[in-house]
Amino acid sequence: MRKLSENLWLKIASLLVYFFLYAPIIVLVAFSFNDSKLSTVWKGFTWKWYVTAWQNRSIVESVRTSLIVATLSTVIATIIGTLAALAMVRYRSKLISFFSPIFYLPIIIPEIVIGFATVIFFGLFGLKLGLSTVVIAHVAFSLSYVIFVVRARLAGMPSVFEQAAMDLGANELQTFFLVTLPLLAPGIISAALLVFTLSLDDYVITSFVAGSGTTTLPLQIYSMVKTGVTPEVNAVSSILLLVTIALVFVSQQFEKDRPSKLAYISATIAIVALSVFAIGGSTKETNRRQLNLYIWSNYASKQLIEDFEKRYNAKVRVEIFDSNEALLAKLQTGLVDYDIIVPSDYMVTILIKQGLVQPIERERLTNLNNIDPRFLGLPFDPENRYSVPYTWGTSGIGYRKDKIAEIPDSWAVMMDNRYKDRIAMLNDVRENFAFALKLKGYSLNSTSPEEIEAAAKILKEQKPLVRAYDSDAFTELLVSGDVWLVQGYSGQLGKAVLEYSNIGYVIPKEGATIWTDNICIPKTAQDPDLAVTFINYILEAEVAAENSNTTGYPTPNGAARQMIKPEMLNSPASYPPEATLRRCEFLRDLGQTIQLYDLHWTEIKSQ
Amino acid sequence: MSNLRRNSLTDWIADRYQNRFWAQLVSLLGPSLGWMALFFIGPLLIMLVFSFAKRGVYGEVNYAFSFDNYLQSLKSIYILIYWRSIWIAVVTTLLCLLISYPIAYYIAIKAPKKWRSVLLVLAVVPFWTSFLIRTYAWILLLRTEGLINNFLIQADLINVPLKLLYTDWAVLIGLVYGELPFMILPLYASIEKLDTRLLEAAMDLGANRISTFFQVTVPLTKVGILTGIILVFIPSLGCFVTSDLLGGSKSIMIGNLIQNQFIQRNQPFGSALSFLLTALVLILLWIGLRAGAKPE
Structure with missing residues (x-):
């Protein structure tokens, strides 16, 4: 009786754990078939997210990149790892016991440390970030796993067969290829599959060492999760899930002593098919000129890219960054070869000062006079030698009209106790300080330690009210009802105002940030000539108008204005009146003072 | 001759x-x-050199030998961050242990023999899916109008949605979920070797269930427990994506702090922090291994 109850208790506990393990995955897969853009309400069955994911070029390309990286890493790591495992089991030497602890390090040292160290190392030796750096890093962290798996198999394998072969006259090579290798094959294959999965899944280390053209699937998924707009993410995830489960199944087969023929055949087919897909995909279009675009998410419309490719017989590769600082960090490594970048105003100053961007050939920019003169000659680049404005906007307050009774036209609302846990702020030092400094009536470019201190005090006070700091998904937070008030950019929020009747946007009366995002050509660009062609192309009125209408970001292109959707043009969220704009200020580069901001910001985040 | x-x-x-x-x-x-x-070793050595250098005005590295970075890392705001990280990693590890032990015990000893390997594989399969995707799935479940809140409201258990996402709890759930298999596997491996006759002997000699568990079962499966603790604790300590996605970037952990140094272009300070984190892990590992080796 007592025994039964103990069993029952264990059974229930185990069932609960299985439920805990599988519930999220089931939900994820189920919602990949949900016919609604909002990811939490069931609206009926559809396949469409699988179709859109398949048509989404950046997803497909990232899958291809991941496959190439995983295949190369697997081949290299498996071969040299297997050799090392052989040495470690079959040879006795002090050398081995001395060096083998090295192979434990990748398991012991936190991934973030490995990523950080590796990118510093590549920077020091000027190795361009790209496919090779990603593969090098992946091999380095997965070698240990190969060695452990193969060594375990070897240790359980008696050496009598090899000795017998040698006695019967086989030489060492023959013995290795005819006896050792076949016996070892299951171990090697399961090690290879392990490396393949590890490589396919790695985010942390890859995020440090990836350069242009090496956005792997995890990096792509990360930026999709961050901006998290459609169930496309679920669709991609479900497919990935299916693939990994299949791989795991095959590798399980190989861990048995005698894997079935079927397992061998399916593993061979899988590996051959993947390599063909990966290699075939990568060499398809080498004869076209290539333009590497490093840009914010949802910033260039599909049509803009495709029309450019057609007209100039070029291939455009789009990659995403999520903050100006991240962009700077990547450029500063000097190891990336983007042709076009889109920094904000104050970042242009820093990039010019550091010599990271090159002057643009003005005489070739025949469409530059399409730009509204208000957006030319701004203080960060007075003669527009290095930059051309691409979009502009403000950072104000987005709110739920159905939850907030009065129009929140003052930053003070972000300190209102009634809205505790219903407030989200941008995850950005400068914008948070802009809010606090403006609330105090100071300039948002203050360099006075007292003013900065006072602003930091406000931010500290405000923190308990804040639900999340997020620079990417603030619109989604608002639409999903997680929060009612967000500090956000007028681009996404302006679009949401047009799409959802219950969403509003205001520029607080104390003033706010006005910004432009600008097209620049990095000094290390591979094809600056094509880059200039591209800049002149996007300055065309039709192109700028289509892009603005699709992405929802206001354009500084005056000639394009007449083609902008009227509802957008008339929306004060997207195109605020002149008087409102006069209250706004551009962020400026603060030189060393930024370290003071950073210090305060870390302190706020440490609580 | x-x-x-x-x-x-x-x-x-x-x-x-x-x-x-x-x-x-x-x-x-x-x-x-x-x-x-x-x-691997090369980058770590260069990082060691960098940790004694200084940050230039625009984030370049000035080679000047000083302990400034290490001194700076002892400031109280950073200590708070380490403390938080360690605390979260400890709770994650304990929760993992608490959740994993019953299921590992069930699979290894109580479950019908023919089901054991299937049950084990089932417990590990979620680990083979992308960890970003698993984290994302939790966002769907935890948001204010997410599935858990919707369910609870429809079942009339609550009126107002609970605050689930962007809390420390959400970070803990995400971490526990992500690290669970690393605990289950070593526990299973060592419980499977457990000689159940010893448990019967203890009971026959008059020990009750609880004292049998703590005085016989736990000591005999110590290796598995320690391995699990190590495998869970290290990644939890260095995590930065989970706290970003599920914690709403509100409170940073050592991982985020290091990541921020890369973005704020302070490689020397980031290097020093990385070394402190590594040293912390190695020290804890050493303590753990010594504790594990003692009885033998």
């Missing part, structure tokens, strides 16, 4: 054998060791 010749002959054979031995050993072990030395 002949003696001498014989000697030189055996020497020659031994020599030749020795050379071949070394040649084979080096050609087998060389590639892996070389790769690790160049692309």
